Structure formats: structure tokens, C-alpha cells
Amino acid sequence: MEFIRNQLVEYGMDPVVSKYLAIFLIILFIVLISIIANIITKKIVMRLLTHIIINNKFKWDDMLLERKVFQKLSHIVPAIIIYLFASTFPTYQYLIGKGAIAYLIIVGLMVMNSLLNAINDIYQTFDISKVKPIKGYIQVVKIIVFILGGVIIIGNLLGESPFILLSGVGALSAVLMLIFKDSILGLVAGVQLTANDMVRVGDWIEMPKYGADGDVIDISLHTVKVQNWDMTITMIPSYALISDSFKNWRGMQTAGGRRIMRSLLIDTNSITFCSEEMIENYKKIHYLHDYITNKENEIAAYNTERNVNKENRVNGRALTNVGVFRAYISHYLQQHPGIRQDMILMVRQLAPSENGLPIEIYAFTNDIRWAVYESIQSDIFDHLLAIAPEFGLQLFQSPSGRDFKKI
Numbered sequence: 001m002e003f004i005r006n007q008l009v010e011y012g013m014d015p016v017v018s019k020y021l022a023i024f025l026i027i028l029f030i031v032l033i034s035i036i037a038n039i040i041t042k043k044i045v046m047r048l049l050t051h052i053i054i055n056n057k058f059k060w061d062d063m064l065l066e067r068k069v070f071q072k073l074s075h076i077v078p079a080i081i082i083y084l085f086a087s088t089f090p091t092y093q094y095l096i097g098k099g100a101i102a103y104l105i106i107v108g109l110m111v112m113n114s115l116l117n118a119i120n121d122i123y124q125t126f127d128i129s130k131v132k133p134i135k136g137y138i139q140v141v142k143i144i145v146f147i148l149g150g151v152i153i154i155g156n157l158l159g160e161s162p163f164i165l166l167s168g169v170g171a172l173s174a175v176l177m178l179i180f181k182d183s184i185l186g187l188v189a190g191v192q193l194t195a196n197d198m199v200r201v202g203d204w205i206e207m208p209k210y211g212a213d214g215d216v217i218d219i220s221l222h223t224v225k226v227q228n229w230d231m232t233i234t235m236i237p238s239y240a241l242i243s244d245s246f247k248n249w250r251g252m253q254t255a256g257g258r259r260i261m262r263s264l265l266i267d268t269n270s271i272t273f274c275s276e277e278m279i280e281n282y283k284k285i286h287y288l289h290d291y292i293t294n295k296e297n298e299i300a301a302y303n304t305e306r307n308v309n310k311e312n313r314v315n316g317r318a319l320t321n322v323g324v325f326r327a328y329i330s331h332y333l334q335q336h337p338g339i340r341q342d343m344i345l346m347v348r349q350l351a352p353s354e355n356g357l358p359i360e361i362y363a364f365t366n367d368i369r370w371a372v373y374e375s376i377q378s379d380i381f382d383h384l385l386a387i388a389p390e391f392g393l394q395l396f397q398s399p400s401g402r403d404f405k406k407i
Contacts, residue, residue, distance in 0.1 A: 030085050034078035041074040060122045067118040072110045079103045102153050109149040116142055130201045136190035136238070139221035143183060182237075186221040189238040199224065199241060204249040210236050212246075229370075257340045257364030258373045264384060265356040266322060270394040274319040278392065282324055287331040295319060295327075325391040326359060329384060333363055338376035340366045356396035 049070055053061045064070065083100035086093045120138045123129050155161060193199055199216055205226060206213045214228035224241060226234045252258055274282070279296070282288050299317045302308075308316030330347045333339050343364040350358035365376045388395055 026085075026088055030082060030088075033085075034081050037077045037081055038074065041077050042071070046070060046074060059125065063118045063121040064115070067114040067121065069111060069114045069118055072107065072114055075107045075110075076104060079107065098157055098159075101156050105149055105153050105156070109146060112145050112149075113142060116145075132194050133201060133219045135219060136186060136221040140183070140187050182222055185239040186223075186237070189242050190219070190221060192242050193219070193238070199248060200250070204253065205246050206249070207236060207240075207244070207246040209244055210234055210240065212236055253368055255343075255364075256368060257343050257366060258368045260361055260363050260365060260377050260380070262377070262381065263350065263358035263360040264381075264388070265358055265396040266325075266388075267356050267394040267396040268352060270392060271320065271322045271357065272392065273313050274321055274324060278321065279319065282391075285328065287335065288324065288328055291327050291331065292319075292324070321391045321393055322357070322359070325388065325393055328387075328391070329359070329361065332383070333361070333380070336376075336380065338365055338367065338379070340364045355398075 050065060053065050079100050083097060083104075086096040086100065116138050120135055123134055199205060199219070201216050201219060203216045204214065205216055207226075212226040212228065212234040214226050214234070216224060217227050217233075218225035219238070222238060223235045224238055226236060228234055279292060283292050296319075299319070303310065303316040306316065310316065326347050326349070330345070333345055333347070334341065339345065340363075344362060345364075346362040348360050348362065350360050352358075361380070365373050367373060367376065385395065
């Protein structure tokens with residue numbers, strides 16, 4: 001600066017004016033150097049680096065590029081130039097140096113934030129990320145990094161050691177616990193959810209308390225994001241998943257079978273013993289021919305062995321239309337291409353009620369997709385609802401206005 005000032009004075013300029021003009025020229029020179037360095041870094045170095053990253057066979061460095069790690073790192077160059085030229089201004093050297101260092105720390109925090117995001121992106125390319133997500137841990141690391149960065153910046157500006165400032169954090173622990181309560185609870189919840197494999201990205205969970213019923217699309221430090229079947233998004237606090245109950249349908253998805261548990265309500269007034277004519281008609285049904293033949297032989301042997309008087313149908317054993325219908329449903333499901341035969345398949349009676357006798361189907365479809373599952377279930381009950389009158393059975397339903405009008 002003195003050299004520039006002396007040169008200006010030699011050219012006949014006023015000493016006072018030359019002093020301020022020299023300062024202006026130095027500042028202009030530093031700004032130009034910083035701009036040129038920044039342009040070289042971004043236009044040449046960054047383009048070259050981008051070309052190398054895009055054309056190599058590795059994929060992880062693409063994540064670093066997408067998160068702009070290198071672009072943010074380029075901001076360090078102007079700060080270094082300003083710091084090196086700080087000695088040009090002896091009066092303000094201290095302030096300029098402190099400001100440049102603070103800026104370097106801020107840039108470092110920005111780079112660290114992008115780098116952690118890139119690490120999470122790289123991790124998500126592996127299948128294990130669905131089982132053990134690390135987004136919550138990444139967020140904890142970010143909090144720690146930003147707190148330490150803030151302490152270092154303050155220590156730098158005050159001219160104090162960061163360790164002295166950190167020693168005073170103990171006195172503020174209660175306040176920090178209150179401020180970061182959700183983060184601490186989320187961290188604990190994240191550890192338990194991961195360690196116990198309670199929920200993964202892609203799981204279908206159901207949590208009525210929070211109105212959640214859909215797929216988990218994101219697990220973070222504070223929240224678990226669920227996309228419901230109506231395409232709305234529900235945010236559930238992470239700690240709620242370990243403090244409250246929820247249903248995870250992963251077992252169904254893993255097993256590959258989705259349960260059908262639905263009942264037909266039979267009007268008890270239509271239940272009766274089978275007549276000879278009814279039995280002969282049932283033998284003509286493909287699924288029942290062998291069953292009726294075997295059952296007739298079994299009943300005849302039983303009644304003969306005990307010398308049962310068949311003049312009264314109450315005595316001994318006999319076929320009923322509801323029993324034959326139940327056997328038909330069981331054989332029908334055993335032959336159905338949409339039902340898994342290696343899982344529980346059961347047709348049972350439930351306790352009669354004022355709505356009739358429930359005949360419950362308990363089986364599993366071989367396709368867990370919602371639309372396909374509903375289609376298989378509907379096809380089965382379409383058939384059973386239509387076939388029930390062939391067995392002399394009436395399905396129960398509450399009387400409608402039309403029924404009262406007929407009366």
C-alpha cells in the first residue's frame with residue numbers, strides 16, 4: 001500500500017487523497033483476484049471435475065456432485081485470498097482475519113452438511129438402508145457439527161478458546177435438554193426402531209391414533225413419514241412408535257399371503273336335514289360327489305352299528321344342508337387358483353346371533369396386492385352368494401322398506 005501511495009504522490013497527487021485512493025485500489029485488486037479465482041475454480045476446475053465424475057464407472061461420486069459438495073468447497077478460495085491479504089491493512093488486520101476465518105468455518109459447515117446428505121444418499125442405494133436407515137443418525141451428527149461450529153465461530157470472534165466456551169455448556173445442560181428434547185427422544189427411538197427391526201422404509205403400517213394407514217416412505221430423527229392409501233401424508237413422531245402401539249403388515253408381505261376372514265350369515269329358518277332328493281342333487285355337483293358318497297357310507301355304518309331307528313330323523317346321524325354347504329365351500333376353496341393351499345384354510349361356524357348363523361371363511365390369497373386380493377375375495381363371495389339357494393339356504397339381511405311393503 002505504501003508503494004502505491006508513494007507512486008501516486010510522485011505523480012503529484014495530494015497525500016491525503018493518495019492514501020484513500022491506495023486503499024481503494026488495494027481493495028479493488030483483492031476483489032478482482034477473488035472473482036478471478038472463483039471463476040477459475042467454478043468454470044474450469046469444477047467443469048473438469050464434473051466431466052471426470054460423470055464419465056467414470058463409480059456412482060457414489062455422482063451423489064457428491066448432486067449435493068454440490070465440490071461447488072460449496074470452491075467458496076473457500078476467495079476466503080483464503082482475503083485472509084492472506086489481511087496484512088495489507090494493519091489497522092483492520094485483526095478484524096479481517098477473524099471475519100475470513102469465520103467465513104471459512106461457515107463454508108466448512110455447509111460442505112459438511114452436503115457431505116452428510118451425500119453419505120445418506122449413497123447408503124440408500126444399498127438394500128440394507130430399508131432395514132437399517134441412518135437418516136436419524138445423520139441428523140444427530142449434523143446437530144453436533146453445527147453446535148461445535150457455532151461455538152468455534154463465537155470463540156474465534158471473541159478471541160477465546162472454544163474449550164472455555166464448551167466448559168460453560170454444562171451449566172446450560174438443563175436448557176439444552178429442553179431445547180433438544182424432541183431430538184433426544186427421536187435419537188433414542190431411532191436406535192430402538194433399528195435395533196429391534198420394528199419398522200422399515202416400505203413397510204405398510206397402521207396407526208389409527210395418528211390417522212396413519214399406508215407405506216412408510218421416510219424415517220428421520222424426529223418423524224416417520226407415512227403415505228396413506230388416499231395419497232395423503234401423515235407425519236408420526238419417531239418416539240410415538242415405541243411409546244404407542246401400531247400394526248406392521250410386513251409379516252403379511254413377507255409371507256406372500258393375505259388373509260380372507262369374512263362370513264356369510266345364514267337364516268336359521270332355512271337350515272334343515274337333507275332329503276333323499278336333495279342328496280341326489282348334491283351328488284351331481286362336481287366338488288361334492290365324492291364327499292356325499294363317503295359321508296353316506298360313514299353315516300349308514302354308524303347308524304347300523306348302533307341300530308338307530310330311522311323312522312324319526314332326530315335319531316342317529318344325518319346330513320344337513322348347511323353342513324353340505326360348508327363342505328362345498330371348503331372343497332371349492334381347495335381348488336381355487338387364487339388361494340394358498342400351504343396356509344390355513346378353514347370354513348367354520350361362529351356362534352349364532354340375532355343376524356343368523358355365521359359361516360366364516362378363513363383363508364389366504366396367493367397375491368398380496370390390494371386390488372388383486374379384493375378381486376379374488378369378491379369372486380369367491382359372488383359365487384357363494386349365488387350358490388347358497390341351491391342348498392335350500394337363505395342368507396340373512398335386515399328387512400328393508402320393500403319387505404315391509406310386501407307384508
